Amino acid sequence: MSMETKVEDLFLQSLDGSLTREQKEWLAQQLLSDRKLKLTADQYILIREKLKREEPDSFGPFFAERIVNKIRNLKQEIDYQIFFFFRKYQVAVIGVLVALLALNIMFSDQLTFKSILGFEDQNQDSLVTIDLYQNLK
Amino acid sequence: MAVESDEELIQSTLAGNLSAFKKLVIRHEGKVAGVVRSMLGATPEAEDVGQEVFIRFYESLHKFRGDSAVSTYLTRIAINLSLNELKRRKRRFFLFAGDDEGHQVKAKDDTHDLNEMLTMEFGKLDTDFRTVATLRLVEGYSTEETAELLGIPMGTVMSRLARAQKKLKEGLSKYLNE
Numbered sequence: 001m002s003m004e005t006k007v008e009d010l011f012l013q014s015l016d017g018s019l020t021r022e023q024k025e026w027l028a029q030q031l032l033s034d035r036k037l038k039l040t041a042d043q044y045i046l047i048r049e050k051l052k053r054e055e056p057d058s059f060g061p062f063f064a065e066r067i068v069n070k071i072r073n074l075k076q077e078i079d080y081q082i083f084f085f086f087r088k089y090q091v092a093v094i095g096v097l098v099a100l101l102a103l104n105i106m107f108s109d110q111l112t113f114k115s116i117l118g119f120e121d122q123n124q125d126s127l128v129t130i131d132l133y134q135n136l137k
Numbered sequence: 138m139a140v141e142s143d144e145e146l147i148q149s150t151l152a153g154n155l156s157a158f159k160k161l162v163i164r165h166e167g168k169v170a171g172v173v174r175s176m177l178g179a180t181p182e183a184e185d186v187g188q189e190v191f192i193r194f195y196e197s198l199h200k201f202r203g204d205s206a207v208s209t210y211l212t213r214i215a216i217n218l219s220l221n222e223l224k225r226r227k228r229r230f231f232l233f234a235g236d237d238e239g240h241q242v243k244a245k246d247d248t249h250d251l252n253e254m255l256t257m258e259f260g261k262l263d264t265d266f267r268t269v270a271t272l273r274l275v276e277g278y279s280t281e282e283t284a285e286l287l288g289i290p291m292g293t294v295m296s297r298l299a300r301a302q303k304k305l306k307e308g309l310s311k312y313l314n315e
Binding site: 009058071 | 155156158159162163166167168170171174183184187188191192195251252255259270273274275276277280291294295298299302303305306309313
């Protein structure tokens with residue numbers, strides 16, 4: 001490794017890490033004694049200064065609004081996906097209900113609203129009455 | 138009126154308040170834009186990646202524990218998504234030769250000033266070097282923070298930084314010596 005490269009490496013190391021006191025002194029001495037090395041060091045400093053961001057960057061006006069709109073659309077899309085995912089099950093359930101209603105209509109004796117829904121009409125004679133007050137008398 | 142903290146805005150967003158999230162975007166747009174545009178250049182894809190960063194953040198809000206600052210969390214997402222985009226570009230470059238891999242590289246001519254040439258040379262850096270240089274030199278993260286963000290040792294950060302700076306100096310030698 002040439003002396004120039006060694007000084008260059010050590011200088012760059014000094015910018016991003018820490019050097020021992022001996023290294024610092026040796027580097028300072030080298031930069032003082034060699035104009036070319038000092039110029040190289042200055043160029044590195046200039047590059048770093050130019051690269052450093054002075055002001056916050058931006059994606060342009062209304063960026064935040066665009067994000068919020070995108071999220072809203074995304075939510076809607078997910079809602080639609082959930083709806084369409086469950087739609088086949090909804091259709092199946094409705095089909096089963098219609099089939100049950102049809103069966104009730106076919107097998108019921110009388111076409112009343114209750115019988116269609118599957119509620120059996122019970123006449124008063126078939127009801128078992130329990131007189132709860134009987135024992136109290 | 139007191140300025141709401143990031144934590145408060147996150148809680149408010151989780152409760153369904155999208156305008157709180159909008160405030161978070163406005164607050165952190167600068168940082169994310171800085172990282173993404175430094176990695177990808179001022180290209181149309183940069184904004185797409187920027188949007189993706191915030192949408193990923195929104196989707197993972199419930200998982201955000203606050204172990205790191207929001208800006209650090211967003212920077213990490215921005216770096217990862219930018220690297221993915223660079224990989225995509227590389228694939229496109231191989232498929233359609235002629236499309237450049239880095240920033241919009243223009244032909245060298247004497248009319249370009251140092252800033253423009255620096256942007257151009259920065260875009261030519263290898264992805265690893267560019268990532269480290271973006272965080273350390275452009276965004277001003279410390280060497281330690283850069284290492285932590287990228288999950289690499291500090292020694293690697295320093296060696297990549299040194300190589301990146303040497304490449305930049307080489308590329309700019311004509312302009313620096315003027």
